[in-house]
Every structure is written in structure tokens, then in C-alpha cells.
Amino acid sequence: MPDFHRIAALPQLVGQTVAVRGWVMTTRSSGKIAFVALRDGTGYLQAVLSRQEVPDAAWEALGKLAQETSLEVTGVVRADRRAPGGVELQASDLTIIGPSHDFPITPKEHGTAFLFEHRHLWLRSRRQVAIARVRHEVVQAIRDFFYERDFILVDTPILTGSIGEAAGNLFAVEYFDLGTAYLAQTGQLYVEAAAAALGKVYCFGPTFRAEKSKTRRHLTEFWMVEPEVAWNDSNDNMKLQEEFVSYVVARCLERRRPELAELERDMRPLEAIRPPFPRISYTDAVEKLGALGSGIEWGRDLGGDAETLLAKQYDRPVLVYNYPKQVKAFYMKENAADPRTVLNNDMLAPEGYGEIIGGSQREDDHDKLLARIREEKLPEDAYSWYLDLRKYGTFVHSGFGLGVERTVAWICGIPHIREAIAFPRTLYKLWP
């Protein structure tokens, strides 16, 4: 029995007899010679069967190889210029493990609605495999970045009683005798508490928004990483963001070039992603957008079109800082130099991918924070623990949240955020 190997290992095994297990992508036959294209998750391989060199049973099995049949092929690894990938398997035997019939996703075009109805099977396609691998790299790079900088991971609750930013748009669930609980839309308030314990912390997990958003940039369930740093002001915060995003992009370029190539991602724009990133204040951005012909009046949040237009002016992500207080969350620190604004920033990805980061310095003055909670008519009791952080040794601190799927979509150059997660949850998608 030859040893079983993954396809990715075969270039190092030229001349050896090996067994490979995988799934059929396509078959081609010319009567007495046949080609089976298969995949195993690590790579793609062409097996070559010659009528006179395989047992009758293997040749008969060939006729039953529909798309996505699982099988084991044994044979000699051979370098051949004609083979996709440089090596192929000259088969000596072939065994069907699990038959397959009428696989719904054929090697032709499909619409996105159909593909998402078959998401559990669509994951097997080359493109989706490449995206999954890039996402994995992004997630690993995020963890490594913070580990290398001595951040401590703090897992924040998904079920919460108090609410995050604004009321509404939360998923509610029954919680025993304690009434209604909500699925977290941010871990930020909790990492603020943890920052006073551990200094540099982050949380990384799923987050939930019950917004009825139907756009290519929105999911109801998505992954977000939220660092929070004691003694960082807003400028420190922006510096951390540009180093962080540059690190993640560089890692993908370093380790996932084959996947990005598979996705036909133009990697040149990604090569330009290194600190420092351009910075522009909200007020200057409004002026600039006016000059560019997009009439945004001061005091209103930047819309999607305005964000895209602004981001197009730069070859790397742009940091837009100090937004008007009234369009931002209650916990953001008032800007002493211009109290109409707060010390926050968004990061807009290039190439029209929009906001990938939202961050701010937090209001550390107890009375000002309480006043803002009252202004927003938030339930004061629910925030008493949050106010405690300002009562017992308040401290300057800042943090941000980065949306994983938006970041993956940008790095992969894919048009739709829904392809950036294995099983997307949207307004109309709870299945599969």
C-alpha cells in the first residue's frame, strides 16, 4: 500500500508511488487515455489513466466519476509541462469512495442567489477555497500582531443585558427570569473595563446587528476585532491602526500570493499599503468633498458615495478624524479644541471598499459621560458599571473595531462581503 499524501506535498515526491484522496472536479476522456482533475483542499491535481496500465475495475470506475465523486487514486508522481501545476499522477489504480450525481454547481456561470442557496457546496469551488485561505491568514495575522505587541486577549460576552451603542437594531433573546438579553453588537465597553486591568487588550469574536441593511457591505452576523489601550490618545490610536492594517496586508502578500493570484487580485495596490496613512479631519474632508462636487453639509455623516469619492483620492487607506458629536456614539471623547466634534476616526479602505475601522478616544470624564448618556436617553442603570470605570481611577484610553469580512473582501478584491465568510447571515439568509 503506497503512503497517503496531500496534493500540496506532491512536488517533493516526484518519482514516488503515492495514494491521493480527494474529490473529482472534471474528467476528460479520449477513449484509451483519461484525465481526472481532482482537489483535496490543499491543492489541485490531474491524474492520468491509460487503458492498458490500470485494472479493468479502475477503468470501469472512470465511467462513473461524476463531478464531486470522492475517490482514492494511486500512482507515480511525474513532472510534466502539460500538467496544470507542474506535476501529475500517472495512475495505477482508482477507487471510488463516495459516488456523486447531478452536483448542482456546474463548471458554468451561476447567479449569486443560486450559489448562496448552495453555499455548503459552493465552498468547494476554487475561488471560495482561495477566499477561505486568505480569511484564515487575516485572522491569524490579527492574532499574531497583538500577541507580538503584548496585548492580552479578553473574550467579551455575546449575551448582554446592557446595550452597546444605540438602542434598537439588536437581536433579542429570552434569558430565563432576567427578561430580555441581547446579542452583542460590540465588545468595546467590556474591553474598556479590561484595559484598566491589563493595559493593552483586545477582543475578537462574532457580533450581531439586526439592521435591515441590504447592501454588499453588510451582514447581520460578522466578526470584529476590537483592541483597547490604556493611555493611548486618539493620535496613538490612529498610529496603531495604520501599523495594524499594514501588518495584516503584508502578511497576506507574504503568505497568500497563490490564493490572491487565483482570485485575480491586482496585488500592486496592496504593495502600497504601509504607514503612514493619509489623515484628514472631518471638517477638511467636507470641504474637499465640496470641491470634488459632492455636496455634503457639515454636521451630517459621510455617506457611502462620499466615502468612496474621498478614498479614491489616496493610494492607501485614509483616516478621517474628529467627526461632529451629534452623529457619533455617546462614549467618544469630546474634542477640547472644538467641542462640536469628538476625538474619533474612521479608516476608509481604498478601491471603494469603504469603512473598515471605526475608532475613538473614549470619554474619561465621569460627568461628561453621564451627561451624554442622559442626552441620548440611554438607560442610566444599565451603564452604571461603565461609569464606574471613570469613578475609580479614570484614564485616557482609546480603541477601535476592525470588520474582518470587509477587510477580507478588500484584500481579496471581491465585490461582495458575503463571500468573505463561510456561512453569511443576512436579512434573508439563515440557511444553510
Next chain:
RNA sequence: UCCCCGGUAGCUCAGUCGGUAGAGCGGGUGACUGUUAAUCACUAGGUCGCAGGUUCGAGUCCUGCCCGGGGAGCCA
């Protein structure tokens, strides 16, 4: 919640002026010893989203509904 677009074979779509339902791919059968989404021949496959209306006659025109997509708002 609002605006725009769509729904015809398993999939992607065409269907003219209202006049017998079409193509490619996929499936099936067969041919072929180096294919790269192989090629070639033959073949099966339809509740035209649902309901009603106009008409001699509706995939096509009208009304209502259902489902989906994109965008706005909101955000990562």
C-alpha cells in the same frame, strides 16, 4: 421603512408587433491515446413566480400579491 431592477428547462439567459416554448452549459448514450471549462454526434428535459383581468388567443398587455437582488438610511 423607502427607491430601482428581476423571476422562462437543473444552471445562465433569449423570446420581435399578442399567434405552436428556444439556445448554450449541465445530465444520458456513443466515438476518440495528452486533455486543460476537451472535442464531435445523438438524446431526454417546461406549473413561463402566484392569483385575477383584457383578448378569438397572454411568456408577452393590465391589477394585486409572493420571492430575490442592488441601493438609501445605519454601521464594521
